[in-house]
Amino acid sequence: xxxxxxxxxxxxxxxxxxxxxxxxxxxxxxxxxxxxxxxxxxxxxxxxxxxxxxxxxxxxxxxxxxxxxxxxxxxxxxxxxxxxxxxxxxxxxxxxxxxxxxxxxxxxxxxxxxxxxxxxxxxxxxxxxxxxxxxxxxxxxxxxxxxxxxxxxxxxxxxxxxxxxxxxxxxxxxxxxxxxxxxxxx
Amino acid sequence: xxxxxxxxxxxxxxxxxxxxxxxxxxxxxxxxxxxxxxxxxxxxxxxxxxxxxxxxxxxxxxxxxxxxxxxxxxxxxxxxxxxxxxxxxxxxxxxxxxxxxxxxxxxxxxxxxxxxxxxxxxxxxxxxxxxxxxxxxxxxxxxxxxxxxxxxxxxxxxxxxxxxxxxxxxxxxxxxxxxxxxxxxxxxxxxxxxxxxxxxxxxxxxxxxxxxxxxxxxxxxxxxxxxxxxxxxxxxxxxxxxxxxxxxxxxxxxxxxxxxxxxxxxxxxxxxxxxxxxxxxxxxxxxxxxxxxxxxxxxxxxxxxxxxxxxxxxxxxxxxxxxxxxxxxxxxxxxxxxxxxxxxxxxxxxxxxxxxxxxxxxxxxxxxxxxxxxxxxxxxxxxxxxxxxxxxxxxxxxxxxxxxxxxxxxxxxxxxxxxxxxxxxxxxxxxxxxxxxxxxxxxxxx
Numbered sequence: 001x002x003x004x005x006x007x008x009x010x011x012x013x014x015x016x017x018x019x020x021x022x023x024x025x026x027x028x029x030x031x032x033x034x035x036x037x038x039x040x041x042x043x044x045x046x047x048x049x050x051x052x053x054x055x056x057x058x059x060x061x062x063x064x065x066x067x068x069x070x071x072x073x074x075x076x077x078x079x080x081x082x083x084x085x086x087x088x089x090x091x092x093x094x095x096x097x098x099x100x101x102x103x104x105x106x107x108x109x110x111x112x113x114x115x116x117x118x119x120x121x122x123x124x125x126x127x128x129x130x131x132x133x134x135x136x137x138x139x140x141x142x143x144x145x146x147x148x149x150x151x152x153x154x155x156x157x158x159x160x161x162x163x164x165x166x167x168x169x170x171x172x173x174x175x176x177x178x179x180x181x182x183x184x185x186x
Numbered sequence: 187x188x189x190x191x192x193x194x195x196x197x198x199x200x201x202x203x204x205x206x207x208x209x210x211x212x213x214x215x216x217x218x219x220x221x222x223x224x225x226x227x228x229x230x231x232x233x234x235x236x237x238x239x240x241x242x243x244x245x246x247x248x249x250x251x252x253x254x255x256x257x258x259x260x261x262x263x264x265x266x267x268x269x270x271x272x273x274x275x276x277x278x279x280x281x282x283x284x285x286x287x288x289x290x291x292x293x294x295x296x297x298x299x300x301x302x303x304x305x306x307x308x309x310x311x312x313x314x315x316x317x318x319x320x321x322x323x324x325x326x327x328x329x330x331x332x333x334x335x336x337x338x339x340x341x342x343x344x345x346x347x348x349x350x351x352x353x354x355x356x357x358x359x360x361x362x363x364x365x366x367x368x369x370x371x372x373x374x375x376x377x378x379x380x381x382x383x384x385x386x387x388x389x390x391x392x393x394x395x396x397x398x399x400x401x402x403x404x405x406x407x408x409x410x411x412x413x414x415x416x417x418x419x420x421x422x423x424x425x426x427x428x429x430x431x432x433x434x435x436x437x438x439x440x441x442x443x444x445x446x447x448x449x450x451x452x453x454x455x456x457x458x459x460x461x462x463x464x465x466x467x468x469x470x471x472x473x474x475x476x477x478x479x480x481x482x483x484x485x486x487x488x489x490x491x492x493x494x495x496x497x498x499x500x501x502x503x504x505x506x507x508x509x510x511x512x513x514x515x516x517x518x519x520x521x522x523x524x525x526x527x528x529x530x531x532x533x534x535x536x537x538x539x540x541x542x543x544x545x546x547x548x549x550x551x552x553x554x555x556x557x558x559x560x561x562x563x564x565x566x567x568x569x570x571x572x573x574x575x576x577x578x579x580x581x582x583x584x585x586x587x588x589x590x591x592x593x594x595x596x597x598x599x600x601x602x603x604x605x606x607x608x609x610x611x612x613x614x615x616x617x618x619x620x621x622x623x624x625x626x627x628x629x630x631x632x
Contacts, residue, residue: 070472073548075592077513107367112426116473121513150299152327153339154386155393157299157483157631167220177592 038063038169042137045102048114048130055100056169061127062090062097063165067147069104069156070117080121081159082175082182086162087125096161099128102141104149104156106132146174300632301325301390307625311398312408313348314603315616322344322627325357325389337362339368341348343389347407348448348574356453357389357415368423375453378416379435379466380484381520382507392629395516395587397599400542400559403520406449409575411540412503412522413442413488415451416462428474433482438463445493447574447611451472462488478512487533489529490569496531499569515573516546516553526567536567553587565607573614578606585625586589594630599623 004161038055055063064086068076083099090097103109109117114130116137117123123130142149149158162175162182175182224471303322310316320323323345330338341358357433362372377385383403404410418439424431440452441460464486471479489503521541528536542559560580563570570576587601605612608619 071510071511073513073516074589078550108424110426113472116477119473120477150297151329152299152390152393153388 011125016158036171038165041144042133042140044134044137045131046111048111048118048132050111053129053131058098058100058129058165059169060167062095062167062172063100063169064097064162065100065102065145065165066149066162067104067142067149067158069101071154072158075158079162080123080125082160083162084123086182097127099101099125101128101130102138103130103132104138104142104147104158105151105154106135108154145171214275227244234452234584251480256372263588265480265534296328296330298326298328301329301392301630302632303391303627303629305397305625305627307623309621309623309625310386311599311616311623311625311627312404314618314621316350321352322391322629323389327390335364341389345407348409357405360420363462366423368425372422374419375415375417375451376420376437378413378486379420379422379437380412380464380486380503380505380507381522382414382480382509382518382521385435386509390631391627392593392595392631395546395548395553396544396555396557396583397597397625399588400520400544400557401575401581401603402540402559402561403542404575406451411561411570411576412572413449413451413462413486413490416440416442417451417453418461418463419527424470427469430469431477433466433468433480435466435484437465441489441491442492443587444493444497444569444572447572447615449490449573450493458491460489460491461502462486464503478515479508479510482506492568495568495572497568497572499567500527501569502526502528512548514548515542516548516555518546520541524563524567524569526564526569528566528568529614531568532566532623534566536564537564538567538570550590552589555585555587557581557583557585561582562606565609571609572613575617577612577617578607580604580606583629593632594628597627598631599625599627601625 038059041055043054043056045055058156064083066079066083068079069099083101087097087099101114103114110132114132118128118130142148145163147158149156151157160177164172164175166172274474294576302321302324303324305311305318308317310318310320318528323343326340326342328340328342332338338361339358340356340360343355343357344352345355347353356375358375358377360372360374360376362370362374363500364370376389379385383399387399389405391398394498398404399410401409402411403414405414416439420435420439422433422435424433439462440456441462443450443456448615464484466482466484468480468482471477483504483506485504486501487503489498490501491498500524503522504525505520507520508518510517519542522539523535524540526536526538527534540559540560540561540563542557544555544557546553546555558581561578563576563578565571565577581601581603583601585597585600585601587595587597589595592632603621603623605617605619612619616617
């Protein structure tokens with residue numbers, strides 16, 4: 001008679017030990033964005049058209065997400081250009097994705113500001129979404145996804161960062177200043 | 187103990203299928219609707235087959251992990267050591283998860299951010315009586331979180347002063363309350379709301395595209411002639427209007443003082459309770475063809491005395507400003523008119539002007555800029571005459587900014603400065619009259 005009794009128990013013990021080691025390493029070094037799911041993030045946002053938006057509503061497609069603020073003229077324009085390159089690459093591959101831009105500065109960047117922002121920069125595709133949330137939701141999303149930022153009066157100090165969720169809403173990859181070619185990272 | 191003898195598994199599954207099959211209502215068969223009954227049976231049989239296949243695959247997976255040949259049957263003894271080991275590991279994982287969650291939720295710390303810069307050139311960019319390398323400033327910017335509407339910020343700077351020594355300045359220290367986006371009240375020491383640069387580009391040199399401010403708009407202890415800081419109360423806000431926003435500022439504070447050749451903010455109050463006050467109104471276009479343009483006007487009045495003499499000057503200053511700030515361009519222009527009256531000196535109103543215009547292009551490779559600035563300062567106006575850097579001048583400059591990475595930049599500037607007033611005090615200070623500058627600056631944020 002075949003049994004998996006003792007071997008099964010040993011297997012469980014080894015797996016738990018490995019998980020513990022990984023968790024210890026995670027506490028020390030890994031970013032807060034590991035294995036984050038869309039459904040874990042703050043849910044309530046407003047689009048540039050004034051509609052209420054839930055992040056879980058984007059599940060089913062890959063989601064390319066970044067944060068920006070409308071009066072940033074140094075880093076955010078480069079990030080938008082990079083996102084457009086990613087969009088072009090996905091278009092060539094025939095892959096669908098939602099591009100989500102969350103505002104760093106809800107006090108200054110309301111729906112009207114974002115609406116104007118995307119008009120001026122011709123970022124008007126229907127799969128691009130510019131969202132504004134509360135200060136708390138913005139800070140929490142930034143924390144969970146590793147978007148480090150601080151405000152210097154009306155300026156937002158931040159780096160260029162993009163995270164990608166798969167179609168199940170699970171964080172897949174993060175792109176930053178050290179990523180060589182963002183369009184190829186997917 | 188967890189065991190699945192294979193023959194027992196097969197028997198269990200067969201029993202399940204049989205039970206499912208027998209669950210078909212006998213009436214359906216009895217009624218003679220053979221086709222429907224057969225269809226129902228077929229469907230249930232398909233489901234059962236899928237279940238059997240899934241269980242079989244799982245057994246095979248577990249057996250393959252076990253690594254091959256049949257092992258001798260083990261008794262029910264699970265090994266207390268193994269159970270204890272598993273329990274310990276599970277407990278440790280729970281502890282780690284709790285600690286990690288706690289660390290991530292800890293918001294009691296006060297993050298310290300700021301800026302720093304150093305430079306090198308044939309002249310010090312602010313004090314032309316010095317040459318060579320210079321420490322610019324180390325700027326610590328703190329914004330403690332005090333609640334949803336209570337705001338606070340402090341900007342503590344270590345910097346080199348006109349005498350070449352390193353000093354500490356609490357450049358800004360404000361505590362405020364935000365009623366709404368349209369109204370925030372600040373009390374403390376703040377940047378006086380006039381023009382554009384003084385409230386848009388603060389002490390963090392990294393933030394500006396240009397290497398330095400226009401000379402007359404420098405901070406008081408860096409050669410500027412305007413009261414860049416005010417200690418008092420400030421109401422500010424913005425309101426959406428049409429295709430843009432209306433921005434307003436109203437403030438009142440301690441009158442400044444000429445002290446040791448520079449404008450002094452009187453952080454502890456004034457000896458005579460004199461006040462200064464002013465306001466600014468601007469419109470920021472956020473739509474249409476003028477998107478990125480902000481225009482505004484400002485005015486303030488001040489009564490500035492002197493720490494060294496009995497001079498007392500009534501300042502009346504009006505200014506206009508325009509800035510075109512987009513992803514590709516940064517153009518800035520400001521102009522001021524002074525109508526000052528010496529209350530203890532030469533009578534009459536003294537009229538002075540100061541203005542600059544800067545054009546900048548934001549390219550992917552760098553930001554080149556050019557600037558022209560001119561200050562015509564009546565030396566019969568004792569407010570300017572007493573200041574170390576109060577001479578009239580004009581300056582032409584061209585520079586470029588390169589971003590090494592998102593947090594650091596190198597800037598270069600070539601400039602020619604021509605002093606228009608001959609003042610004995612300038613000679614005593616060692617200030618050159620006409621000079622060409624080649625300057626470099628390394629600026630960071632953290």
